Amino acid sequence: MNAPAQPTPADRRQWARYLVEERAEGAVYTNLAARRHGEEREILLSLADAERRHEQHWLDLLGGEPQRLPRAGLRSRMLGWMASRFGSIFVLALAQSAEARSPYDTERFATAAMRADEKVHHEVVRGLAARGRRRLSGSFRAAVFGANDGLVSNLALVLGIGATGVSGPFVLFSGIAGLLAGALSMGAGEFVSVRSQRELLASTEENSDADANAGDLDIDANELALVYRARGMGQDESLIRAQRVVQAAQAGIRRDSTGPIGTHADHEVIGSDWAAAISSFLLFSSGAIIPVLPWIFGLSGTTAIIVALVLVGIALLATGAMVGILSGGPPLKRALRQLAIGVGAAAITYALGLVFGVGAV
Structure with missing residues (x-):
């Protein structure tokens, strides 16, 4: 390490920022470890110990604890808040993204060992996050698919019907009918799918x-x-x-x-047919009710359409961002992709509604 004999005030301020960030990251891993058991707990505590070593490096350069320290960054504070309250896969997914952007790659005062540590930490957190994703993948996929399907399909329906110029009560009835039809279809489909798969496994058991x-x-x-x-x-x-x-x-x-070789485990992975049906019904309904809310509260015409677009747009952005966080990708990109798909589908049916509405007149 080729460090100047007399560091500048700017260098010392940067060291202080590194110090608080290392403390914040160490606290995240410690809080996560408190909610884990066995091997995962040991791994997280080891990561916290490593962050304390990095913290000590900056303390040594600063010559001890400074009288005043800056606040940790917004991401670190948010991670710390989530880790102390939830300890969920979302925290690990966000921590994975944070570890991927190590500032030490270009920091001349960081040691080679610290730079190597950060690369290792990224892979360790990626591995822990992957465990959580595997545990969550089936139910999360079903939740996102069900809610998103309800959002997009019912938005497309009410916008298409609304564009024809029919009355507000008719649009409301169409939206409720679309919600029930879609939710019942999803529930029945999941029930038949899971029951058929369980019967297939039972016949080969x-x-x-x-x-x-x-x-x-x-x-x-x-x-x-x-x-x-x-x-x-x-x-x-x-x-x-x-x-x-x-x-x-x-x-x-x-x-x-x-x-049976794997049969009981397969039954557990597949789950209950009734549970799958009910959850699919509720998840679809939770998404499909959002586009109908403006008409439920008495709005109509263009105002109702705009409010429905805004509400569904927010929901699509939220689900897309959630997918991005859990997948370790950029949340904004996933959110915008989800929004584009939903609005694109709604735009097509809205255009068709305008065509049929003009024809009807």
């Missing part, structure tokens, strides 16, 4: 009938080995297991079967 009756076999063990080969075992492994099962059964020893 293995059982231990062959093992349970192995003591009565009067044929060679190779016959039983075919059961295991059909389940995917290799020929030699199947034969060895069949011989052991037959010998144990003939000796009067009950052996625990390995049971």
Whole structure:
């Protein structure tokens, strides 16, 4: 490190900013660790220890604790607030983005070890965030898809109907009908999909009938080995297991079967058909009710259309930003993409409504 003998006041101010940021990041990891157990807790505490080492580096350069310190940045304060109250995957996703933008790459007063640490921290936080994303991926996908589908489809419906020039009560009725039709369709679709998948798994589920009756076999063990080969075992492994099962059964020893390979776990991952149906119904409804709100509260015409666009636009931006945060991507880009898709679909139906409205007149 080629540092000047006499640092400038600007250098010292920058060191103080680094100091408070390291403390803030360390506090985030400590607060997250308090809400975790086992390996994840140990990993987060190790990250907090590393941040304290970096903190000490800047303290040494400053010659001790300064009398006055700047406030941590808005992102660090927000992360700290969320970590102390929620400890959710959103905090890890935001922390991943923060670690990806290390200021030490161009900081001459930072050591090479500190720069390397920041790269490692980014990968560690990415790994922890990936665990949370895997746990959340199924339910989060369903939530975003259901709510977004309700937002876009019902906005397109009420704007298309509204553009024809019909009365406000008719638009309201159309919106409520679209909400119920879409929500019932989503719920029924999820129910049939999940129930069918569970029935498919049940029909292919293995059982231990062959093992349970192995003591009565009067044929060679190779016959039983075919059961295991059909389940995917290799020929030699199947034969060895069949011989052991037959010998144990003939000796009067009950052996625990390995049971279905992955079937119970698959049922747990798929979940309940009724739970999937109800959640899809509610999620679609939560999105579909938003475009109808202006007509529910008595607005009509252009005013209702503009208010509906604003409300749905805010909701689309929020869901898009949430997707961006969880995916580790830029929230603004995802939010604008979501908005463009929703407004684009609504614009098409609105244009069609204008055409049919003119024709009807």
